[in-house]
Amino acid sequence: MALPPKLIKGTNHTMSLTAGKQKHMNALSNKDGVIAAAAMDQRGSLKKSLAKEKGVDTKAITDEMMEDFKIAVTRVLTPHASAILLDPEWGIPASKQRAPNAGLLLAYEATGYDNSQPGRLPDLLPHVSVKRIVDFGANAVKILIYYTPFDADKVNDIKHAFIERIGAECESYDIPFFLEFVGYDPKGGDEKGFEYAKQKPEIVTKSMQEFSKPQYKIDVLKVEVPINAEFVEGSSVYKGQKAYSRQEALDYFRKAADVATKPFIYLSAGVSNPEFIESLHMASESGTDYSGVLCGRATWKDGMPIFAKQGMQALEDWLSDQGVKNIEAVNNAIKSAKSWKTKVA
Numbered sequence: 433m434a435l436p437p438k439l440i441k442g443t444n445h446t447m448s449l450t451a452g453k454q455k456h457m458n459a460l461s462n463k464d465g466v467i468a469a470a471a472m473d474q475r476g477s478l479k480k481s482l483a484k485e486k487g488v489d490t491k492a493i494t495d496e497m498m499e500d501f502k503i504a505v506t507r508v509l510t511p512h513a514s515a516i517l518l519d520p521e522w523g524i525p526a527s528k529q530r531a532p533n534a535g536l537l538l539a540y541e542a543t544g545y546d547n548s549q550p551g552r553l554p555d556l557l558p559h560v561s562v563k564r565i566v567d568f569g570a571n572a573v574k575i576l577i578y579y580t581p582f583d584a585d586k587v588n589d590i591k592h593a594f595i596e597r598i599g600a601e602c603e604s605y606d607i608p609f610f611l612e613f614v615g616y617d618p619k620g621g622d623e624k625g626f627e628y629a630k631q632k633p634e635i636v637t638k639s640m641q642e643f644s645k646p647q648y649k650i651d652v653l654k655v656e657v658p659i660n661a662e663f664v665e666g667s668s669v670y671k672g673q674k675a676y677s678r679q680e681a682l683d684y685f686r687k688a689a690d691v692a693t694k695p696f697i698y699l700s701a702g703v704s705n706p707e708f709i710e711s712l713h714m715a716s717e718s719g720t721d722y723s724g725v726l727c728g729r730a731t732w733k734d735g736m737p738i739f740a741k742q743g744m745q746a747l748e749d750w751l752s753d754q755g756v757k758n759i760e761a762v763n764n765a766i767k768s769a770k771s772w773k774t775k776v777a
Contacts, residue, residue, distance in 0.1 A: 449776055452606035453651060456571040457772060460515040460535035460608070461724075465771025467652070467697050468763055469515035469535075471728030472505045473523060473574070475543035477702075478736075485740030495522060500744045502526035505732050508751040510534035512759045517574055517726055519543075520560050524568060537610060537726075538570040540598065545578055551587035552578035552616060554594060562601040572608040573598070574654070579613040581638040582631075587618075592648075599649030612654035612699060612726075613639050629660040629675040633684040641691040652772065653696040654726055657711040658688040661703075664714070669707045678714070685718035695723040695772035700730035705758045712765035723772040731758040 449457075461467050475498075482497065483490040499522050506526040510516050515535035518527050527536050540560060545552040554577045565573050575598055577591055595611060602609035615635040621628050636658040643650055661667045663675035676684065689696070698715065700708045708730040715722055732755050739747040 449651070450606055453608050454776075456535070456608050457651070459571045460537065461772065462514040464769075465723070465773045466766065466769045467515065467724030467726065467772065468513055468766060469517060469537065469697075469724065469726045470505070470509045470513040470731060470759065471517040471699070471726050472502050472526065472732070473517045473519040473539040474728060475519055475521060477543075481733075481736045482740050485737040498522040499525050501736075501739055501747065503529055504739070504744055504747045504751060505735075505755070506530050508748055509731065509755055509759050512756060512763065514724075515571070517728070520557060520565070520568065527568065527570075535571040536569060537572040537574045538565045538568060539574050539576070540565060541575050541577070550618070551583055551590070553587070553590060554578070556598075562598075562605045562607065566605050566607055570607070572610050572652075573602050574610045574612060576612040576614065578616050579639050579642075580615050580618060580635050581642065582635070583618045592642075595643070595648045595650070599647075602651075603649050608651040609649060610652045610654050610726075611643055611648070611650045613643065613656075614699075614701065615639065615656060624660070626663060626673050626675060629663040632656075632660060633658045633676075633688065637684075637688040637691055640688055640696065644691065644693040650694055652723070653692060653694050654699050655688070655692075655696050656701050657698055657715065658684045659711070659714070661707050661710045661714070667714075668710045669704075681714055682718040685715055685720050689718075689720035689722065693775075695775050697724045697726055698722055700725070700727040702729045702733070705730045705761060709761055709765050712762070716765070716768035719768075721770045721774065723775075724769045725762060725766055727759070727762050731755055731762065 479490045479493045482493050502523050503526045506516055507529045510531040513534050516530050517537040519539045542555040542557050599609055636656050659681045661669050662671045664681045665674040665677050735747050735750050738750045
């Protein structure tokens with residue numbers, strides 16, 4: 433007999449969390465109910481980076497190279513993580529080499545986005561379904577979309593329907609749905625630049641508010657930090673151009689957290705380890721109720737040139753030293769994170 437669903441209490445609705453989903457969530461969390469997960473689902477960007485470091489065309493990066501990189505990262509870092517995010521294309525061999533303590537999330541979206549039209553529209557892997565992700569032994573489905581509340585309504589409506597379909601599919605198979613949304617400028621501006629930094633708090637906050645709505649059936653929001661730490665006056669990674677004072681930055685963390693009625697975790701978005709750590713310190717200082725991280729390149733990206741030039745053993749040696757230091761630095765920085773269970777009655 434199925435156990436009654438738990439209830440996640442929001443500001444304006446409640447959402448059920450089944451016993452099955454809760455079991456999977458426990459597998460993805462540490463003993464404190466915090467998600468301290470590593471991410472290794474990069475595909476197109478990983479191929480390009482390895483090709484650049486090797487000085488070859490991306491077509492020269494073989495399936496074996498992609499699998500080996502993911503295996504090394506998984507084998508060395510998962511003893512220090514509560515879970516690992518991988519992809520079904522090259523990550524399945526790595527998934528079998530994760531530490532026993534680490535749960536598994538699998539990506540469902542195709543890498544990149546549709547370049548043939550505006551709006552950065554997403555797509556799914558053609559040979560994957562939520563059923564197949566369950567059959568691979570995953571504890572959660574992860575979807576990444578590029579999203580901004582400032583794109584055209586017709587663009588965002590396509591994305592809203594896309595997420596509604598996946599939420600229903602995950603509900604049917606009783607597996608948690610993690611949605612990652614990454615902001616952008618529809619006018620083509622630089623997302624790492626000063627002008628975008630000033631818009632970023634509103635983009636992140638409004639996106640968190642949108643995807644907290646019940647029709648999407650999302651269980652965990654995987655979100656960007658709402659500021660760019662390089663433009664926070666006085667931050668440890670400050671580049672000299674001020675978009676916000678530290679106090680303003682802390683307020684933006686609080687405002688974004690306040691609109692989320694689902695558990696949320698921060699993503700590293702490809703920044704350096706020091707920049708991500710600084711952002712997590714601000715999250716802690718602001719008192720937000722985030723429930724952990726899903727952190728990829730901030731822990732392992734400096735290993736790409738080592739793997740490209742020296743091979744898998746050299747990568748594992750580097751990961752065992754600097755990679756472990758990087759992930760432990762993240763683990764130390766999220767000690768203020770709150771259990772996702774605090775949002776479960």
